[in-house]
Amino acid sequence: MLHEEVVGRVRAMLLDGEIPPGARIPERDLCEKLQISRTPLREALKVLAAEGLVQLLPNRGSRAARLTDKDMRDLFEVCQGLEALAGELACERITDAEIADVAAAHAAMVRHYGEHDLLQYYRCNRYIHEAIIAAAGNPVLSGLYELVTARIRRARYVTPMTPRRWALAVQEHEAILNALQRRDGVGLSHILRAHLRHKREEVLQAGFAETEPLEQARAS
Amino acid sequence: MLHEEVVGRVRAMLLDGEIPPGARIPERDLCEKLQISRTPLREALKVLAAEGLVQLLPNRGSRAARLTDKDMRDLFEVCQGLEALAGELACERITDAEIADVAAAHAAMVRHYGEHDLLQYYRCNRYIHEAIIAAAGNPVLSGLYELVTARIRRARYVTPMTPRRWALAVQEHEAILNALQRRDGVGLSHILRAHLRHKREEVLQAGFAETEPLEQARAS
DNA sequence: AAAATCCAATTTGAATGCAAAACTGGCTAT
DNA sequence: ATAGCCAGTTTTGCATTCAAATTGGATTTT
Known part of the structure; x- marks a missing residue:
């Protein structure tokens, strides 16, 4: 190995x-x-x-490692910055084919939303975010993004959402796709930041931080 | 050890x-x-x-590791994003004492500029940029910044500047300090990005990339 | 009975040893 | 003369080994 x-x-x-x-x-x-x-x-x-x-x-x-609330906040904050940057760069560099790919993933995501399939919804969601990062064409950025998102992945893509929050998230994703199709870098950057800020609030409210001081079971 | x-x-x-x-x-x-x-x-x-x-x-x-031109470009691009983010956050969180500290470093830097002491100038310059990062109060951000800047440190803080470029850099730093003192996050973010974009151009023009394909001497 | 102490057992941190892969230089064959 | 090849040497990757630190518990002391 x-x-x-x-x-x-x-x-x-x-x-x-x-x-x-x-x-x-x-x-x-x-x-x-x-x-x-x-x-x-x-x-x-x-x-x-x-x-x-x-x-x-x-x-x-x-x-x-265990994440405190502060860690979670910091990680999301940096993640916002990275996605915002990626959004701007992606709008300059993304190809039509890549946009079409994101659009397809978006459509699938909306479909899963309609079916209330959270797991599949999250899968498409993550695919879209990662596609935008990749479209920025900056391996250094991709690497840092991976570092940061690895640590918040479970909080981000497992936390259940209220119907209200979920609807809002889908709406935000409409705006994300729209900005990308118009290649509106500044607009995409802003909507991505807001989107992640909302997600962060949601995760923190759900108390997803891993701060229990008690001794955990060992790996099975 | x-x-x-x-x-x-x-x-x-x-x-x-x-x-x-x-x-x-x-x-x-x-x-x-x-x-x-x-x-x-x-x-x-x-x-x-x-x-x-x-x-x-x-x-x-x-x-x-050896840096290609592309690596250098990517690293500076990400560095821009990180400093821009730090600038925004710093304006929200920096204390008066920390601003005074940056102002002092800035004054020292300007003095060294007047004395044409590039080495000391760069030392103050770097101190200022790192102080802004620290003022953002986000250890995750600081960690990523360190990762990125380590790889471009020599290019960034060694490259000689033309009198014209140097004067412009000092001018930009005046604007940086000014935005910080006014706690103008958006303004600081923009000027930092421009500042680093200029630096990147300068470094790339100087051909600082480490792309020589020839075998280097081993560590002495 | 509670607290502190000491000792055995476990676990970590680092050095060594060993097998496999890569480099070197010299040889052969064309 | 040059390209290709083969044996000897070096270097890497990993398993093993050994010493030091820690942990848990039994014993002793107050």
Whole structure:
């Protein structure tokens, strides 16, 4: 197994909640599960710690990072900035084919909204946001976006919405697609920021932060 | 030596150019120099690779990353976005004392400009930009900023300027301080973007990218 | 009985050792 | 003379090993 693969596997376990936030990560157990020795696993853990997904406690091992309310606020704030930037750049650089692709995803999303299928709705939603990032044509931006969104992914794409909030989100997405089709960078940037600001409020109100001080179960 | 210290030491060697861009990094040599064994060094290299400062070639070791023109452009573009965001947030959150601190650094910078002391000028310049980031009060933002600026630091704070460019930069900094003092977030955001756009043009014109395909000398 | 202390057992952090892959230089064949 | 190839050496990647730190619990002390 390649280094990047190990990092990817452990990252997936963290993002999927297979290793819950705050859980200690006993190296030996994970090694056994991944069928590798401690050396490459420890390399992966240090990388994930640099990404903010793992917290290293010197001489006391590592644990899955936990997000406070402040962390969540900060991450969303930066995410707003990154998406706003991406929106502006995307309007300058996106191709007609890519716009059509986003439009299709948008239509599918609206369909899922009509069917009250939250899971599929979120899948399309995420696809659209990521397509806008990709359309900015800036790998550095994409990389940072991935770093930031990884940490708030579960809060962002799992939190249930009130009918009122959901309707508003769909409306905002109409405006997003519209701005993109008109290649209105400034407009897209603004609507994306508002959209994410609303999402942040929603997530914070839902109390999604992972601040429980109690000891979590270890990874199964 | 602690893990973070190893990462820091190697990162410093990369940023200082002690290990020049493109140079191969023989693990044994670095181990000897740092007086550590290969295991912790390799952990540090993987972290630095995740940061984009080191390039890992599977089974063929690692080398100091080299920036192409495109990389430089992308990094500056993102840096613009981050500083613009920080500027807006800073105007909402900065204290009077912090503004006074920036004003003092600005005055010192102008003095160094008058003395044609580029090195000291750049030092104050960098201090100001970092103070604005810090004033945004968002550690996630600060972290990403550090990631991005580390990679363009040498291009940004070493490139010589024409008298004309230098005068313009000072003028822009007057506007930056002014917007900050008026707590004009939108204005600060705009002037910061323009300021960095100009810097980027300058750096790219100076041909600062590290694209030489020839084999570099190894770390001394 | 509660608190502090000490000791065994576990776990982490780092060095070493070993197998596999890549580079070097010299040789052969065309 | 040059291109291709092969053995020897070096370097990487990972498993193992060893020392140091931590944890939990039993024992002792107040």
